[in-house]
Amino acid sequence: MEILSFFAVAEKYKAVFLDSYGVIKNHKGLIEGAQNTIDFLRSRDIAIRILTNDASRSQQQQAESFLKLGLKGIDTHEIVTSGMMAKQFLQQKILGGRIAYLGTENSAEYILQSGLEHVAIRDVQFDAIDDISAFVFLDDEGFDWNTDINKTVNLLRRRNIPVIVANSDKLYPVSRNDVSVATGGIAKLVENMLTKKFIHFGKPDTQMFMYAYDELNLSGSFSKQEILMVGDNLNTDILGGNKFGLKTTLVLSGNTSAADAELQINASGIIPDYICASIVS
Amino acid sequence: MEILSFFAVAEKYKAVFLDSYGVIKNHKGLIEGAQNTIDFLRSRDIAIRILTNDASRSQQQQAESFLKLGLKGIDTHEIVTSGMMAKQFLQQKILGGRIAYLGTENSAEYILQSGLEHVAIRDVQFDAIDDISAFVFLDDEGFDWNTDINKTVNLLRRRNIPVIVANSDKLYPVSRNDVSVATGGIAKLVENMLTKKFIHFGKPDTQMFMYAYDELNLSGSFSKQEILMVGDNLNTDILGGNKFGLKTTLVLSGNTSAADAELQINASGIIPDYICASIVS
Amino acid sequence: MEILSFFAVAEKYKAVFLDSYGVIKNHKGLIEGAQNTIDFLRSRDIAIRILTNDASRSQQQQAESFLKLGLKGIDTHEIVTSGMMAKQFLQQKILGGRIAYLGTENSAEYILQSGLEHVAIRDVQFDAIDDISAFVFLDDEGFDWNTDINKTVNLLRRRNIPVIVANSDKLYPVSRNDVSVATGGIAKLVENMLTKKFIHFGKPDTQMFMYAYDELNLSGSFSKQEILMVGDNLNTDILGGNKFGLKTTLVLSGNTSAADAELQINASGIIPDYICASIVS
């Protein structure tokens, strides 16, 4: 397992797609040196897009959040989130009724702003649910798990409607050692109760890659071979990038440690084209 | 699909094993006529055992609970619970340290009374966990799901110890229409986070059948062909009974409705020997 | 569950994506009236694309096969197969070495024509496998299941290489009553042996939809809301179409019978926008 310099790898490509958590930032904030890497890519005219499984913040809020962390020069249009994919789906497919959701009011506001009324699961009255036309798992926060997960199960037993999972990640890191159950994990619990499968958004599905690829080609001509996907997670970033036909780099600064990388690659059969310690070296 | 009289079926057997919820009682209390059926079985000298996936109450508390509901004549030794199986396992296999748990203090007290100290997950201090020797999923009540499920995940990332699920049911009915996520459902969520498999107790596993069978044969001689398992759930009662070699009766008074029975039997391939409307007709 | 006229539904759209098996043809040949439907769509200037999970024939061979069945006027470029997606992936990602495969020589020739040598699993010598750079599940025919499935398992235990499944369907109909295990089913068996996940191509994944959508927009301007996906299978055609943001029609002329449709929709939570008896009425 050869560990390469990220700069040496990246400079061979016309565009770089970066995962956010574990690549640019971590639980302590910005990864030290990330600004330098972004500046390097800019200086070589390498296009940048950030692809993140996140539905808690809008594209605009994500950009502001990078700025607050101290990372300059990330433009709103360079950010692609799983929440954007879910929002697009809802706009195209859900044309009437009310949308019920599990998550924070903030995430509901930006994702569900499609002219339709939305209602938190805690405010749903079971004697008035005939107009509920879809359900969305938005976030792991903003509700009481003891009551609202059961209420979700029982709503979905009564109403057979499209169910959307705006971020399919099952967990996320909250400190060096600890994780928290994420939206995708809670959705999986409810799927398991109902023995149904919901509509999931986020890497490794190819939608976010396709969106970034199409948007990138509005301002130039990029073939898939000229784009490098960079991520810390074999099952989302690398699998999705491989499947979409991009070159892929696994970085060891997040979810996959140097000690585990070879083992996990062998066990999963998901093989990155390159391995780098991080994007800063 | 022929619906038979329960009395006509049962009187051909020397012993009857009954599931509790959906067979003897439901969310409203005792199923009307259950006392009459028990009296009929007693009058024919047919032995009775009640096999229930439940870890929230001790054998003694279960017996008292039937009496409170108005069902007379159920003896403590006639009750077999999944919690008893978990308790037995802990006594045989966990011989030192502290046992951490998710559930109510009451369930912890009766299951974990093995001379070992037990500690609710909310009271676990992560700087003093080296002596925690096992973890038990006891119940879906008695804790804060928002914080304690995540804390369980993180404890089990730090300590590789036996994890026991004292009731593998994933949901239970709380009213005619509604269900609640049960211990087994929460355990499944945590298994999914950790990609591990825990040690599950309860039907359809054969332990409870074996326990009831052995205990029954202390006071007589019963072959498997002389015992009838009665339950409302194909995946637990009927599958387990079939696999253990008993004759099985599906009753339509609980989880499996008359409308769904044939469909579910065909879809699952789990085939009861008899079908009855309930135990009271 | 309202059954609509396909003509009445289709004429509201600018383009129609059709699944092949169960929609245009079945085990007996062309579905009677299919030519009339194609002619109707042409007369209204509604664009047509055929999206089929098939890796046994090239795009050209597929077009010829429709002609042989008696269906006139399907152009080669109007056909999109899962095999084309697999071929594209191999061209973009596998740049050296030999590609081993399970399937017919014909399917191997058209999919693997990327300048790289290919070798049937039966001809692989285990003392010379260091140059094998990928493995492809092409087809369920063309090999001895008793020996070649085991040989595949053992090759993939020795070599950690990308594994591609060119058609993820697990079974296909061979007569009114009977089915046959398909490539995806055999791949799943091998995944299960190795506890790995391979890279699968075919609906419900969005790649084929994206390919058809991009290709369609080379010759016009079509939004997703102007395209109707038509299929007989909830889990591939309808799920994939829904997820990509198209309108979807379930037809009852193939895999999903009129008797089962409502039940399967409720059980799966995959909800088509329309239901039609077939494309011919």
Next chain:
Amino acid sequence: MEILSFFAVAEKYKAVFLDSYGVIKNHKGLIEGAQNTIDFLRSRDIAIRILTNDASRSQQQQAESFLKLGLKGIDTHEIVTSGMMAKQFLQQKILGGRIAYLGTENSAEYILQSGLEHVAIRDVQFDAIDDISAFVFLDDEGFDWNTDINKTVNLLRRRNIPVIVANSDKLYPVSRNDVSVATGGIAKLVENMLTKKFIHFGKPDTQMFMYAYDELNLSGSFSKQEILMVGDNLNTDILGGNKFGLKTTLVLSGNTSAADAELQINASGIIPDYICASIVS
């Protein structure tokens, strides 16, 4: 991870349950020194039972097979196979009709000798299947996989009957490097095609442990704490032994190598009480 002497561990117990493949024998024959270990256990009056997931040979044939390999002194009654469990189930539950099967004629003869007629799947005529009352997966040999697996799928689509898997192992070793798909793997493929679950026999299910335990106690008094289960496989031998309440020893002479043991124990959460290099040291 401390590696202990098997002799030092075993002498503390009144009975030892041994897995066969990977413990007593391997692909080359008897494990060198196995006779010495058996003689040691006999000299200390430690009872021996051999628990093997195998349905290809009767108890008698198993005993003869040990003798042919050069292992003396294993009595027929000391052998417990998953095939015996399947046979017992069939005798108790299938009382009429014909039993169809996939496997060798030899395995069919000993397992299906219940007075009922049996028929190999290749000889089943689909116009005369109304009297087929059960289906058994016996073995991975004795049939043409290309035709007979599909025929099995189609029989089980026509007839909703109990389906028994006489050995749930999904693979078995055939040389130092190579494995072969076993009965349980083929059954899993068919389950996957039908989306049904069959009735599986073999470790880790507790039936074989229960059978051995009951039989052992006919000739003495053994508590579970006085019995040691010895196996090379965490998911069958150790999980099953732990769950039944026995003490367990993982040996590193078979399926689990010394290099992998700690990793697999951590990944699975299945924790043996002891680890020994083999039974001979």
